[in-house]
Amino acid sequence: MSILHLIDTNQWFSSFSVEKSEQAIHALEQGHILYLPTLPFQLFPEENEFLSPSFAEPKAKNISFNRHTQILRCAKCPAEKYDRLKEMMQRFSIQAEQLVQSLLPAYTAEIQLGRTSFRPIEIAGRLSSYRKDDTRLHVDAFPATPNQGRRILRVFSNINPHGKTRHWRVGEPFSEVVKRFLPQVSKQWRGSAALLKWLKLTKSTRTTYDHIMLQIHDRMKADLNYQKTVAQQSIHFASGASWIVQTDHVSHAAMSGQHVLEQTFYLPVAAMANPALSPLMVLEELTGRSLT
Numbered sequence: 001m002s003i004l005h006l007i008d009t010n011q012w013f014s015s016f017s018v019e020k021s022e023q024a025i026h027a028l029e030q031g032h033i034l035y036l037p038t039l040p041f042q043l044f045p046e047e048n049e050f051l052s053p054s055f056a057e058p059k060a061k062n063i064s065f066n067r068h069t070q071i072l073r074c075a076k077c078p079a080e081k082y083d084r085l086k087e088m089m090q091r092f093s094i095q096a097e098q099l100v101q102s103l104l105p106a107y108t109a110e111i112q113l114g115r116t117s118f119r120p121i122e123i124a125g126r127l128s129s130y131r132k133d134d135t136r137l138h139v140d141a142f143p144a145t146p147n148q149g150r151r152i153l154r155v156f157s158n159i160n161p162h163g164k165t166r167h168w169r170v171g172e173p174f175s176e177v178v179k180r181f182l183p184q185v186s187k188q189w190r191g192s193a194a195l196l197k198w199l200k201l202t203k204s205t206r207t208t209y210d211h212i213m214l215q216i217h218d219r220m221k222a223d224l225n226y227q228k229t230v231a232q233q234s235i236h237f238a239s240g241a242s243w244i245v246q247t248d249h250v251s252h253a254a255m256s257g258q259h260v261l262e263q264t265f266y267l268p269v270a271a272m273a274n275p276a277l278s279p280l281m282v283l284e285e286l287t288g289r290s291l292t
């Protein structure tokens, strides 16, 4: 069965039937990817110049924007272009939010807006440490930004102007990932969470949940045999298409592609239709204790 759940729309804010929304939430929570092949993010002609790796630092994988603070992190942006790039990312962020509001209305009361990112650098051939190497299958967990059990929901849009797809690999279901890697997770040192916070290495407390998810993330990426042999499928997201995925439980790897926009949201587990499917509750069930 395909892991893609098709959503037929060409509007960022459209009216979906209750049934369509329920099906979408069900699919998402089961670990499917909501695929919107006819929902492009439209650039204004004068924005095409941003489709160039020259704005991003070679080592950074993205340009990031925080809509709350209005801060755009773009080291190589010429001053006169800063505001226009910000406007483009803000427009994407608002449209991604409208999509979530219209397609997943049951989430809207609780969902929290995270960072917006723009990724103008070709993935294939990019050099990075294994932990940062997103061409290796992984579930998302962020070292500096503990999410303390909240779900990570991401909206992507492939804005490649040359018709180039974004190629992902998608691996085994989270329940299988956990069976394999939870036994390898080392214990969190007592006091380490407080120390990380005190050193400002984390923005909030790294809970046991965050510790386990980071370890799973790292161990998946470190295991080259696993990367090669685990059951997996290849997916090519067309340019002009958008997709929504909960990247904290869908094992994914981005193999090639250039120019994508991405909006991150955080969702409290209690806001899910079926909280038992969250990584937090799956891990709490297996470890028999509270992890946050």
Ligand SMILES: O=C(O)CCC(=O)C(=O)O
Pocket: 119, 134, 140, 166, 247, 252, 253, 254, 260, 262
């Ligand atoms: O840039 C991409 O296509 C996906 C990279 C990734 O692993 C992520 O955003 O979680």
Ligand SMILES: [Fe+2]
Pocket: 134, 138, 139, 140, 247, 252
């Ligand atoms: Fe990821």
